[in-house]
Amino acid sequence: MQRRHFLILTLGTGASLMLPGGAAMGSTEVREFHPVTDRSWDLGPLTRDPAFWRDHVSDAAWDILFRDGTERPFSSPLDELYEDGTYVCAACHLPLFSSDTKYDSRTGWPSFYQPFAGHLGTKEDRKLWMVRTEYHCIRCRGHQGHVFDDGPEPTGERWCNNGLALRFVPADEPLPQLRG
Secondary structure, eight states, X not given: OOTTOEEEOOOSTTOOEEOTTSOEEOTTOOEEEOTTTTSOOOOOOOOOOGGGGGGTSOHHHHHHHHHOOOOOTTOOGGGGOOOSEEEEETTTOOEEEEGGGEEOOSSSSOEESXXXXXXXXXEEEOGGGSOEEXXXXXXXXXXXXXXXXXXXXXXXXXXXXXXXXXXXXXXXSOOOOOOO
């Protein structure tokens, strides 16, 4: 179990605890609490002009996030990082992926088999003479990467991300405040 996960236990016999979502838990039940998925996030799109984000990310990250650029394969230190934690959007800090879903795709980019539900949007990308599915942060609309259907179980998906479009937050650190 990751350090970031907490066990929620009831105290005493017959005690009951209300969980996120209003479900009651009896005294003998145990439920893992996840600080990202069990937290209410503002997923509404931001109306910021892409120029706003220039002061918040590096020039290289801005090119990827807001001009749909791509970093060179095997250039991101996040590709080889397998510590417990959360990957957030480099621009607005919305959590996008858990380290639990990261795997080595051998493509040279950080890859995940599943994002946090509702945190990414997709659109068709017809660049490079092929049809691909591009995905972006649902809040700031920053380009993250492309999703393919050659990933591992249980989803069969490979969410191939640009490392510069992400920020890694170790499990023992608090998630940053959302920006924007």
